[in-house]
Amino acid sequence: MEHPDHPLTEARRYGYVEDGGVWLRPVLGQPARRIGQVKDTDDDALRYFAQRHEAFRAKVDELLNRLETADNQGSYLMKILHLQEQCKQHDGLGDYETLHRRLHEAEEGLKVSVARNREKNLATKLGLIEQAEELSNSEDWIVASEEVKELRQAWLKTGPVDKELTEELEGRFHGAVQLFFDRRKAFQTDRKVLARRTVDRYRELVNQAETLKNSDQFEATSRQLKQLQTAWRDVNGNLPKKQAAELW
Known part of the structure; x- marks a missing residue:
């Protein structure tokens, strides 16, 4: 057969x-x-x-x-x-008709799945934005810096959202992150300026004390040294221990 x-x-x-x-x-x-x-x-x-x-x-x-x-x-x-x-x-x-139908059915199912995933991604990104905006005003620089870094990693791992929302969400998130780092940089700059001013003031007091060490006007010198000690305490500057010890 x-x-x-x-x-x-x-x-x-x-x-x-x-x-x-x-x-x-x-x-x-x-x-x-x-x-x-x-x-x-x-x-x-x-x-x-x-x-x-x-x-x-x-x-x-x-x-x-x-x-x-x-x-x-x-x-x-x-x-x-x-x-x-x-x-x-x-x-x-x-039978191209059947192949086309199978592909079309897969396309429709995929579109539903993609839409659901993008809704999930949107919720995740909105949550990350909310956290970033809260941290943008934080002054706990060390802890907040680590948390912001973690948020950035989470943002990168989160999938896409609808195209019409992408630019707005990216702008809000990265804007909040940038605001935090700008504020941290400004704080660090101000702290360095203050530290320099503090060191200058301490050195000024040290120089004044140096001029008195050979004085034989004991009563007047004692009074002036006490005034310098009071002025030293009034500076109340936070310096590294080694630098503070050298000045003292």
């Missing part, structure tokens, strides 16, 4: 040979079109283009199988759209 020639049967179902050319019947709203020519026999040509369809179908199967187990399914959307378009242009003989 002879086995049916399945590729040839499928090829004749979806195409035909005419005037030495291989034709694909109307599909997906497209008119019949010539997809190749007969080189040897009509049947060989039909089988060849049926095999081309099978190779394309395998490509679709592989993509949809990968999609099912993918972590970042949104990255597959453009691939699916590209294959849908190829269904209308691919030169083969087979």
